[in-house]
Amino acid sequence: xxxxxxxxxxxxxxxxxxxxxxxxxxxxxxxxxxxxxxxxxxxxxxxxxxxxxxxxxxxxxxxxxxxxxxxxxxxxxxxxxxxxxxxxxxxxxxxxxxxxxxxxxxxxxxxxxxxxxxxxxxxxxxxxxxxxxxxxxxxxxxxxxxxxxxxxxxxxxxxxxxxxxxxxxx
Numbered sequence: 483x484x485x486x487x488x489x490x491x492x493x494x495x496x497x498x499x500x501x502x503x504x505x506x507x508x509x510x511x512x513x514x515x516x517x518x519x520x521x522x523x524x525x526x527x528x529x530x531x532x533x534x535x536x537x538x539x540x541x542x543x544x545x546x547x548x549x550x551x552x553x554x555x556x557x558x559x560x561x562x563x564x565x566x567x568x569x570x571x572x573x574x575x576x577x578x579x580x581x582x583x584x585x586x587x588x589x590x591x592x593x594x595x596x597x598x599x600x601x602x603x604x605x606x607x608x609x610x611x612x613x614x615x616x617x618x619x620x621x622x623x624x625x626x627x628x629x630x631x632x633x634x635x636x637x638x639x640x641x642x643x644x645x646x647x648x649x650x651x652x
Contacts, residue, residue, distance in 0.1 A: 485501060495531060499524050499526040509525045511545075519556045571602040579597070598614070632652075633649075
């Protein structure tokens, strides 16, 4: 094993790296717990070999909770990486909306909520998305000390300290 130096006959990857069963399980559990499941690579730090799903499931098959986590995170990663799918922005909704073509803005999630695919606001018809975003920003900043950075004009909120406000970059 390249991690523990134990003698290991099996578990050799097609990339040539060798790891014992305990190290595989620990590595996969860590990746899954951290939701890094879009592509799980070989345990060797610089190796680009992507592990196949059946290999991963074979290694963690003794832990049903970990398998369930893996499947949930994997499904969410696939939705996040699909440019034609978005999670519903409604609070407490796990729905997903899919648009048929790239120009479509009006979508309905599989739970029935209608929203704009571009800005994720409630459907606003022919109004521009930027107007909806600006409206929300104005509501948010109404009860806060918010100013523009004098150098870059980025909006920043004063939450403590002196009255001299600049953004972290400037």
